[in-house]
Amino acid sequence: xxxxxxxxxxxxxxxxxxxxxxAWTASxxxxxxxxxxxxxxxxxxxxxxxxxxxxVSKLDTFGAWLIERLRRSLTQGSVEAQIAGLSANxxxxxxxxxxxxxxxxxxxxxxxxxxxxxxxxxxVAGVAGTVTSxxxxxxxxxxxxxxxxxxxxxxxxxxxxxxxEQVCWRAVPIIVLITFLIGCIISQQGIFHxxxxxxxxxxxxxxxVLVLREIGVLLVAIMVAxxxxxxxxxxxxxxxxxxxxxxxxxxxxxxxxxxxLPRMLALVLALPILAFLGAMAALYGGGxxxxxxxxxxxxxxxxxxxxxxxxxxxxxxxxxxxVMAAVIGIVAxxxxxxxxxSAESLGQHTTSSVVKGIFFVIVMDGVFAIFFASxxx
Amino acid sequence: MMAGEIQxxxxxxxxxxxxxxxxxxxxxxNLDVKRxxxxxxxxxxxxxxxxxTRTIIGLVPKVAGRIEVFGVxxxxxxxxxxxxxxxxxxxxxxxxxxxxxxxxxxxxQFPMREYLNVTQRLMDExxxxxxxxxxxxxxxxxxxxxxxxGGMIKRVALARALALDPxxxxxxxxTSGLDPIGAGDFDExxxxxxxxxxxxxxxxxxxxxxxxxxxxRIAVLGNGKIIAAGSIADMQASQHPWLxxxxxxxxxxxxxx
Numbered sequence: 001x002x003x004x005x006x007x008x009x010x011x012x013x014x015x016x017x018x019x020x021x022x023a024w025t026a027s028x029x030x031x032x033x034x035x036x037x038x039x040x041x042x043x044x045x046x047x048x049x050x051x052x053x054x055x056v057s058k059l060d061t062f063g064a065w066l067i068e069r070l071r072r073s074l075t076q077g078s079v080e081a082q083i084a085g086l087s088a089n090x091x092x093x094x095x096x097x098x099x100x101x102x103x104x105x106x107x108x109x110x111x112x113x114x115x116x117x118x119x120x121x122x123x124v125a126g127v128a129g130t131v132t133s134x135x136x137x138x139x140x141x142x143x144x145x146x147x148x149x150x151x152x153x154x155x156x157x158x159x160x161x162x163x164x165e166q167v168c169w170r171a172v173p174i175i176v177l178i179t180f181l182i183g184c185i186i187s188q189q190g191i192f193h194x195x196x197x198x199x200x201x202x203x204x205x206x207x208x209v210l211v212l213r214e215i216g217v218l219l220v221a222i223m224v225a226x227x228x229x230x231x232x233x234x235x236x237x238x239x240x241x242x243x244x245x246x247x248x249x250x251x252x253x254x255x256x257x258x259x260x261l262p263r264m265l266a267l268v269l270a271l272p273i274l275a276f277l278g279a280m281a282a283l284y285g286g287g288x289x290x291x292x293x294x295x296x297x298x299x300x301x302x303x304x305x306x307x308x309x310x311x312x313x314x315x316x317x318x319x320x321x322x323v324m325a326a327v328i329g330i331v332a333x334x335x336x337x338x339x340x341x342s343a344e345s346l347g348q349h350t351t352s353s354v355v356k357g358i359f360f361v362i363v364m365d366g367v368f369a370i371f372f373a374s375x376x377x
Numbered sequence: 378m379m380a381g382e383i384q385x386x387x388x389x390x391x392x393x394x395x396x397x398x399x400x401x402x403x404x405x406x407n408l409d410v411k412r413x414x415x416x417x418x419x420x421x422x423x424x425x426x427x428x429x430t431r432t433i434i435g436l437v438p439k440v441a442g443r444i445e446v447f448g449v450x451x452x453x454x455x456x457x458x459x460x461x462x463x464x465x466x467x468x469x470x471x472x473x474x475x476x477x478x479x480x481x482x483x484x485x486q487f488p489m490r491e492y493l494n495v496t497q498r499l500m501d502e503x504x505x506x507x508x509x510x511x512x513x514x515x516x517x518x519x520x521x522x523x524x525x526x527g528g529m530i531k532r533v534a535l536a537r538a539l540a541l542d543p544x545x546x547x548x549x550x551x552t553s554g555l556d557p558i559g560a561g562d563f564d565e566x567x568x569x570x571x572x573x574x575x576x577x578x579x580x581x582x583x584x585x586x587x588x589x590x591x592x593x594r595i596a597v598l599g600n601g602k603i604i605a606a607g608s609i610a611d612m613q614a615s616q617h618p619w620l621x622x623x624x625x626x627x628x629x630x631x632x633x634x
Contacts, residue, residue: 026542029495060542060574062499065506092573100506101515341523344478 003057004028007035015048017084018070021055024063036066040073049074054085064090064097130356137256137334138326141264144257159262167228168270172277174227175220179278182219183285186210191294200294204301205308207286212313216279217271218365221324224271225357229332232263233353236336237346245337255337264329271325272318279317312377320368327364328357385448387412387545387577388433393442394601395425395432402428404601406442410545415571415578417592421619424598426581427471430547433579434468446545464492466545467538471553473530475522481508481533482518488540507536512566528559532566539570548580552587560584564591585628597623 005022018039024032042049051071056063067083074081086094148155190203236259239245245255283305290296296304335353339346386409395403402425410416420426431437433444435451444451449462475484485504489495495503505515511532522530531551538546551567552560564587571578582588588595589609596606597620605615613624 026489026493026495029493029499033496033499061506061510061539062495062503062542065503066499069502089575092569096510096569096573097506100502100509342477342521 005032005035005056005063007039009039009042015050016042017050017052018042019052019055020067021057023058024053024056024066025058025060026062029062029066032063032066036070039070042074050082050084052085053083053090054087056090059090059093061093061097064093065100068094068097068100133334133338134330137260137330140256141260141330141333144254144261147257148261154257156258156262159258160265163263163266164270166231167224167266168273171224171227171270171274175223175274175278176281178223179216179219180281180285182215183207183211183282183287184289186215186282187286187289188293191290195294201296201300201304203286203290203294204296204304207283207290208305208309209313211279211282211286212309212317214317214365216282217275217317217320217324218361220275220278221271221321221328221361222358224267224274224325225328225332225361226354228267228270229328229357230350230354232329232332233336233339233350234346236260236333237339237349240337240339241341241346260329260333263333264326267325267329268322271328272321275318275321279314316368316372316377320365323368324361324364327360331357331360386410387447388579389443389445390429390433391443391445393429393432393444394440395428395437396440401601403432403439406598406602408596408603408606410577410579411594412577413571413575414593415567415580415591417588417595418579418581418598419583419588419595419623420598422583425601426598427549429598430549430579430581434466434547464541465543466547467541467543469531469534469538469546469548469551471549473522473534475530475534475537477522480519480521481525484522484533485537485540488537492541503540504536507539508533510539510566510570511536512562527554528556528563531555531563535566539574542574543576545577545579548578548582550581550583552582552584557586560586561590567591 003022005020005024005028008019008021010017010019022028051067051074053059053067059067071081071083083094187203187207190206191200194200194203236245239259245259248255248258287296287298287301290301291298332353335349335356339349388408388410390406390408393403393406394401406429408429418426418429428437432439433446446462447465449458451459451462454462475481476487479487482501482504485507486500489500489503504518508515508518513529513532513536517525517529517533522533525533531554535546535548535551538548548567552563555563564584567578567580568591570576580587580592582592592609594607595609595612597604597612597617599617599619604617605612605620612620615621615624
């Protein structure tokens, strides 16, 4: 069995022998480092210093390197420390580490004020870059769309239908469930607070306007950004990482036409459908709560709803959906194609795809609100 | 080290059966890998060479059989025994499998950080030593895997596999995708490291050059079993049709001449 490593000092007149014993291996590295640091202080104390390793029971790269480190620091001026008693097994290993240059490259990424300022500056400049790349992608998608219109046979129907299934059909259950619950909550809160003024029935007005104009489409868009936007980014990003997009290009295909256009089209078709289903589910949920909790029976609810809302409310809501879908799709595809080689980069871009997607959806909603207010809808 | 452990094979595989769905990939396979040898493992594509490697490492579940590595049965071992075994082996995956968000230096230091209690200075120095051993320049240390060429990835992956000075390394097609000179260097490197560090090497390969220059012994996989094992001369003398084609085909003659 191999014992703990030791380094014994044996003085012989003018010479000093350092006898290494035990196992000089990685598992004993902490104590080995201490032993070597102690012995390094002996540098220059004698004319002739040599390290005797004949009693070492086991040696690996760690041990060999530490012996080499000791030899180097004991070597001063003309006095060169020698390694003695090297067995044939270990001599090649020691030779190998002897060739290593001592200065390790260590990155010195310290945090400085100028560095932080630089980062802020880069982040601000990056905003302009983000907007440019979004506009760039919008242009590329429109151009690809134009080409497809001229050559309809190059349109990828199968791919579009596949993505439509992914982002629309498979999203229906969760979207309907969540909007249903939101409808319930709005209705319950409305009744609870309006009841104090005896204005229970006005909850129908609030629910109808809110769901059809704002909440329905906004909520669905946010969910789609989280569900499908992130999926697009991850898909395109991992394809980018594995050079699949470069492969497409070399075969003469335009990645925008093959990958981005079908995804965008599917999303633009899906979001109005989902927004409509979401709005219906929210109205149903609201009506259910109004009946069970507020005592507004379904007939009265429908009658009041017909008076409270007009087709304008519905149009205002549904018109926003395709635009929001385009924004989500463009952000997701830009982020996906910006992924670099590492898994970390994929994660960062997927995160920023969802964050930017939701941000732009809300900004768009605000812009639409101003627009519709000014045209009197 | 126990006296018995020296004589016993470092890997002992007995009656291994691996099945995916209804396809039986390995069927009652037996294999011994001796201490200190470089075992070349060949077989037609899709025969299950990688599957066997992954089964030994424990990444693929087996239906039946027994695997002992360093004399430890990996099925009945407890966590600390298993970790002890894992600390003593290194694996080079076919695609390198470097951590893409870490630099080369961090990749090599990752196992050291987890298993050893050493100072950052020593880790940096050892990293440089490992990089030099696999024939890479120190500048490579601060690069990310996505900035490396295919051959460099293989070398870094080998350096990481060797980070803890393992007794056993698994190499899954180490020379695939390298140019012939690079592949030759790599074989040389494996040979040198085997001599200097006293490694046992389990190498899955398709490279005839590797088999001739680097391997001490060759095992051939076919129909889910080892159909032959022995020296390169034994392989050439074998009458098995696949072996005859493999070792006497046009490419083999070119390598031998």
